[in-house]
Amino acid sequence: MTNLAIKLPGLELKNPIMPASGCFGFGKEYAQLYDLSQLGAIMIKATTVETRLGNPTPRVAETASGMLNAIGLQNPGLAGVLGSELPWLEQFDVPIIANVAGTTTEDYVEVAKEISKAPNVHALEINISCPNVKQGGITFGTDPDVARELTQAVKAVSSVPVYIKLSPNVTNIVSIAKAVEAGGADGITMINTLLGMRMDTKTGRPVIANITGGLSGPAIKPVALRMVYEVSQHTDLPIIGMGGITNVDDAIDFLSAGASAVAVGTANFVNPFVCTEIIEKLPERLHELGFDSAEELIGRSHRL
Amino acid sequence: MGPLGNGFPVEEAAKKAYLIGGGIGVPPLYELSKALNERGIETVHILGFESKDAVFYEAEFKSLGDTHIATVDGSHGTQGFVTHILNELPKDFDAYFSCGPTAMLEAVQWAYPEKKGFLSYEQRMGCGIGACFACVCRTTKSETDYIKVCSDGPVFQAGVVIS
Ligand SMILES: Cc1cc2nc3c(=O)[nH]c(=O)nc-3n(C[C@H](O)[C@H](O)[C@H](O)COP(=O)(O)O)c2cc1C
Ligand code: FES
Numbered sequence: 001m002t003n004l005a006i007k008l009p010g011l012e013l014k015n016p017i018m019p020a021s022g023c024f025g026f027g028k029e030y031a032q033l034y035d036l037s038q039l040g041a042i043m044i045k046a047t048t049v050e051t052r053l054g055n056p057t058p059r060v061a062e063t064a065s066g067m068l069n070a071i072g073l074q075n076p077g078l079a080g081v082l083g084s085e086l087p088w089l090e091q092f093d094v095p096i097i098a099n100v101a102g103t104t105t106e107d108y109v110e111v112a113k114e115i116s117k118a119p120n121v122h123a124l125e126i127n128i129s130c131p132n133v134k135q136g137g138i139t140f141g142t143d144p145d146v147a148r149e150l151t152q153a154v155k156a157v158s159s160v161p162v163y164i165k166l167s168p169n170v171t172n173i174v175s176i177a178k179a180v181e182a183g184g185a186d187g188i189t190m191i192n193t194l195l196g197m198r199m200d201t202k203t204g205r206p207v208i209a210n211i212t213g214g215l216s217g218p219a220i221k222p223v224a225l226r227m228v229y230e231v232s233q234h235t236d237l238p239i240i241g242m243g244g245i246t247n248v249d250d251a252i253d254f255l256s257a258g259a260s261a262v263a264v265g266t267a268n269f270v271n272p273f274v275c276t277e278i279i280e281k282l283p284e285r286l287h288e289l290g291f292d293s294a295e296e297l298i299g300r301s302h303r304l
Numbered sequence: 305m306g307p308l309g310n311g312f313p314v315e316e317a318a319k320k321a322y323l324i325g326g327g328i329g330v331p332p333l334y335e336l337s338k339a340l341n342e343r344g345i346e347t348v349h350i351l352g353f354e355s356k357d358a359v360f361y362e363a364e365f366k367s368l369g370d371t372h373i374a375t376v377d378g379s380h381g382t383q384g385f386v387t388h389i390l391n392e393l394p395k396d397f398d399a400y401f402s403c404g405p406t407a408m409l410e411a412v413q414w415a416y417p418e419k420k421g422f423l424s425y426e427q428r429m430g431c432g433i434g435a436c437f438a439c440v441c442r443t444t445k446s447e448t449d450y451i452k453v454c455s456d457g458p459v460f461q462a463g464v465v466i467s
Binding site for chain 2: 029
């Protein structure tokens with residue numbers, strides 16, 4: 001019997017596979033296709049204090065081996081998520097990781113404090129890629145001091161373990177990882193999208209109404225792997241890795257690089273069954289590679 | 305898996321319908337026209353294209369009813385947009401159906417504020433099933449109300465969607 005279970009702060013995962021935030025809504029659409037209890041966990045769409053209507057459209061565009069998005073964190077707000085989305089998800093036997101976003105430290109603190117009290121929220125994922133309005137729009141995730149202070153503030157109020165979601169749009173991701181570790185984070189999730197653009201060749205205009213968007217999908221997997229590899233060598237925090245995972249071997253590569261579990265984002269749009277297919281194939285693939293458990297894979301690249 | 309969602313409500317037309325399409329919005333109107341004709345509804349087709357080369361199924365549409373073509377460069381039919389033709393035609397129909405670029409749908413709604421109309425919206429999509437918030441449009445219902453083109457549409461009654 002291959003053992004897929006992984007234990008992480010706050011999370012007893014049946015298997016190390018979960019959908020990434022923003023690519024799975026609050027589960028309702030995918031629940032019409034399969035039983036969500038099969039998943040290791042679910043990372044729900046970002047929640048902000050108030051309802052957000054998001055950016056103008058077009059918000060997405062295809063790119064070579066990936067896509068750009070600038071959804072603008074559209075979500076029903078803290079009251080909507082607590083009042084309707086999370087209670088609905090309680091019918092499934094699956095831990096929820098709540099993605100938290102905001103534009104001030106107070107926003108993050110308020111959402112973290114309230115959402116962490118929900119019975120099925122077992123961990124928080126703090127999306128620090130948002131612009132910090134008080135610091136002149138720099139993102140929380142690009143300055144180590146700002147990232148550490150935000151981590152501390154959220155940790156002080158959260159009832160569940162806190163994972164910080166790192167932005168790849170930095171020159172030194174290890175310094176950010178170390179800063180959030182110093183701030184008391186329980187884990188790291190990485191990577192968020194890489195900032196990019198696409199032009200309409202005919203008109204010369206950017207295709208995305210927001211001008212820039214976040215690049216995701218297979219195109220970013222090499223960048224994500226490199227970053228997981230580096231960060232896992234320099235911090236003791238467990239990592240949930242993501243970026244371009246579309247099949248079981250991609251998932252294994254992230255575990256080998258140092259992730260303890262993985263999230264699948266954009267691939268859900270191409271194949272809505274991708275998470276369950278990876279879960280199904282994982283035991284056989286582990287067996288072929290000579291492993292009895294998913295846990296043995298974690299960080300194996302560092303031991304070679 | 306393609307986008308889920310609804311289609312044009314053929315039962316909303318009583319006697320005569322206008323079918324107004326632009327570019328890649330034209331092909332879906334052909335099946336619709338056949339379905340309407342099967343129900344004994346008279347159809348008039350007003351179709352817009354970039355140029356003569358892009359004109360689609362003109363003969364087939366003609367076999368189903370009156371057909372008017374506009375091309376942006378004037379290489380075939382009327383020069384300009386479908387709205388130039390709409391201004392010349394009588395308003396003796398009871399429902400219209402339209403599919404094409406959002407700007408065209410807007411113009412068609414303006415042309416027939418008093419008529420019952422159904423518009424099929426185009427929007428760049430991510431998931432196609434309602435989970436990613438890529439394809440949303442605001443609505444006239446309230447400041448915060450929105451629809452998802454992929455799962456709530458793509459067809460909406462005229463006067464609902466703000467584009
Ligand atoms: C349409 C879309 C919406 C996203 N929304 C969020 C979000 O709300 N919060 C967040 O932390 N990450 C969000 N992400 C980033 C993903 O969770 C993930 O980090 C990234 O897409 C890389 O993984 P992938 O290549 O498997 O998609 C979003 C990504 C996409 C494509
Ligand atoms: S395309 Fe994802 S919600 Fe419509």
